Amino acid sequence: MRYCIVGAGFSGSIMARALAENGHDILLIDERSHVAGNCHTTRDAETGVMVHHYGPHIFHTSSDRVWNYINRFGSFRPYINRVKAQSGGRVYSLPINLLTINQFFGTTLRPDEARAFIAAKADRSITEPRSFEEQALSMIGPELYEAFFHGYTLKQWGLSPKELPASILKRLPVRFNYDDNYFNHTHQGIPEDGYTAIVENILDHPKIERALGTRFEDVKETFHHVFYTGPIDRFFGFPIGRLGYRTLDFERFIAEGDYQGTAVMNYCDRAVPYTRVSEHKHFAPWEADKLERTVCFREYSRLANENDIPYYPIRLVQEQEMLAAYVDMARKTKGVSFLGRLGTYRYLDMDVSIGEALDAVDTTLAAVRDNSDI
Numbered sequence: 001m002r003y004c005i006v007g008a009g010f011s012g013s014i015m016a017r018a019l020a021e022n023g024h025d026i027l028l029i030d031e032r033s034h035v036a037g038n039c040h041t042t043r044d045a046e047t048g049v050m051v052h053h054y055g056p057h058i059f060h061t062s063s064d065r066v067w068n069y070i071n072r073f074g075s076f077r078p079y080i081n082r083v084k085a086q087s088g089g090r091v092y093s094l095p096i097n098l099l100t101i102n103q104f105f106g107t108t109l110r111p112d113e114a115r116a117f118i119a120a121k122a123d124r125s126i127t128e129p130r131s132f133e134e135q136a137l138s139m140i141g142p143e144l145y146e147a148f149f150h151g152y153t154l155k156q157w158g159l160s161p162k163e164l165p166a167s168i169l170k171r172l173p174v175r176f177n178y179d180d181n182y183f184n185h186t187h188q189g190i191p192e193d194g195y196t197a198i199v200e201n202i203l204d205h206p207k208i209e210r211a212l213g214t215r216f217e218d219v220k221e222t223f224h225h226v227f228y229t230g231p232i233d234r235f236f237g238f239p240i241g242r243l244g245y246r247t248l249d250f251e252r253f254i255a256e257g258d259y260q261g262t263a264v265m266n267y268c269d270r271a272v273p274y275t276r277v278s279e280h281k282h283f284a285p286w287e288a289d290k291l292e293r294t295v296c297f298r299e300y301s302r303l304a305n306e307n308d309i310p311y312y313p314i315r316l317v318q319e320q321e322m323l324a325a326y327v328d329m330a331r332k333t334k335g336v337s338f339l340g341r342l343g344t345y346r347y348l349d350m351d352v353s354i355g356e357a358l359d360a361v362d363t364t365l366a367a368v369r370d371n372s373d374i
C-alpha cells in the first residue's frame, strides 16, 4: 500500500521526499495545477519578472538545519527585506528604527536618546499587554501606533487592534539604531530560480507519483497512511463550522522601468483601501536591471468566503474553541496525520513549516521502523 500526501507545499513535499528516500511509494495530490503551495513562483509572461503568485515570500531562518536542508535543493541569493511605509503623505522606513523615529518626530536623536524618548511616550500602566493595541501602546506610544499600525491592522485583519492578540505585533522588531532589516534571523535570501524550482527538486524522486488538479475528497484509493496538509476543518467536512481566515485579492498592474524603487511599500493610512504594493522584480535584484518593464500588485485583505483561498488564520477566541474540537477529532482519527499551516490552523513562516515537517519526518520514520502507529 502507498502513502498519500495531501498538499504539494513545503510541508507535504518534504514528507513525500523523506518517505520516498526510505523506499516507500507515495501518491502526492494537490488540487492546484502546480506544486509549491502558497510559495509558488512563476515567470510573468508579459514582463519576465519572477512573480510570487500568492504574495511576496522572503526566506528567513535562524535554524541551520532548515537552511542546510533547503539549500540542498536550490541556491539562494542574499536578500535583506527592507520595507518602506507611507503614512500621512510621507515615506518612512520599517520596521520602526532610528530613521523612522527621527523622520517621524523631526528629531536627530541618538540611540540612547531615542530609547528614552520613546519610553516616555510608552504607556507604562500596561504591564501585561494582552491585545495588539495594548502591546503597541506599551512599546511605542500612541503617535507611532496611530501612524503605522492602527489603520494598517484594521485593513489587514478587519478588526480593531483592541480585539487582536498581542502576539501579532510581537512578530515585528523595534530598533534604536539604523538597522532596517525587517527580520532578526541569521539566514535570509531569495531562491535564485524561485520557490517552485526548489519544490520541484524536492519532489524529483522516482517513488513519488503526483496527481495535480486532484482533490483529496475525490480520491478513492486506500492508503497505508495519509499526511494531510489541507485545512483541518475541511478534512472533516465542517461538521461544527468553518475556521475563520483572511484572504487576499491582488490587483495586478504593469509599468515601465521601476515603479516604486523597492519591493514592498506599505500603506498605513486607513483611507487607502489596500495594505501594500509589491513590485516583484525587486525581490530579484540580480536580474531587476535587465528587465524593461515591471509588474506590481496592490494587496487587499478581507474575510475569506467558502471558495476563497485561506491565507491568514484569524484565531480569535471562537476559532480557538472550534480548533480545539477539530484537534480532538484529529487525534481520534487513525491513519491520518495533520501537518502544515492549514492542517494545524496556524500562521507559519516557511522555515517553521519546514522545521516542523522535518520533525514530523523523524517521528514518522521512527514509527515506521518500529512498526508502531504513526
Ligand code: FAD
Residues within 6 Å of the ligand: 006, 007, 008, 009, 010, 011, 012, 029, 030, 031, 032, 036, 037, 038, 039, 054, 055, 056, 057, 058, 059, 060, 214, 215, 216, 217, 229, 230, 231, 234, 248, 311, 312, 339, 340, 341, 342, 348, 349, 350, 351, 353
Ligand atoms: P501550503 O503552501 O498552503 O500548501 C498546502 C497545499 O495543500 C496547497 O497547495 C493546497 O492547494 C493543497 N490542498 C489543501 N487542501 C487540499 C485538498 N483537500 N485536496 C488537495 N489539495 C489540497 N513565509 C515566510 O517564511 N516568508 C514570507 O515572506 C512569507 N510571506 C507570506 C505571505 C503571505 C501572503 C502568506 C499567506 C504566507 C506567507 N508566508 C511566508 C508563509 C508561507 O506561505 C507558509 O509557511 C507555507 O506556504 C506553508 O506551507 P504548507 O505546505 O504548510 O502550506
Ligand code: UDP
Residues within 6 Å of the ligand: 085, 094, 148, 149, 150, 152, 153, 156, 168, 169, 171, 172, 266, 268
Ligand atoms: N503591521 C502594521 N503596519 C505595517 C506592517 C505591519 O500595522 O506597516 C501589523 C499588521 O497587523 C500585521 C502585523 O503588524 O499583521 C505583523 O506584521 P507582518 O509584517 O509580520 O505582517 P504579515 O506577515 O501578517 O503580513
